[in-house]
Amino acid sequence: MPIHPALDRVGHQRGMITRDQAHGSPANLLDVYAASDIPETEMFGAPEFPIPGFRRDPAMVREGDSDPRICMLASSAAHVAHRSGRQLVCSESCTWLRENWHASLAQIKLELDLFFLAA
DSSP states (O other): OOHHHHHHHHHHHTTOOOEEOOTTOSSOHHHHHHHSSEEEEEOOSOOOOOOTTOOOOGGGOOTTTTOHHHHHHHHHHHHHOSSTTOOOOEEEOSSSSSTTSOOOHHHHHHHHHHHHHTO
16 A cells, blocks of 8 residues: 555644645555645646747756646546545646746746646
8 A cells, every 4th residue: 555645644633634746656646646635746847839939958858757647647636536625736836847947937837827727
């Protein structure tokens, strides 16, 4: 059994809510995301957009890392979770666009738009 549900139970016993980035867990990701109170996603690297002049730092990109479908796992888990009243999903956003806060506002806006489209 993955440790995530056990941590959620311990948090609940202490009156806390939990937030979890389940991607990378050795389990069914939807189940692990659904076990937390607030499923959290993130985007790795800079997504590629077919926009003329769009700057993308090749050092911050690996094949498959900026797949928007990963973002959909957390929101999907929140929608299908068995507990009623689940309304929150969060995201660690724009931290992997470029190194040390060098991303432009234009790059940040595009990534945030992608998160909203992923629900």
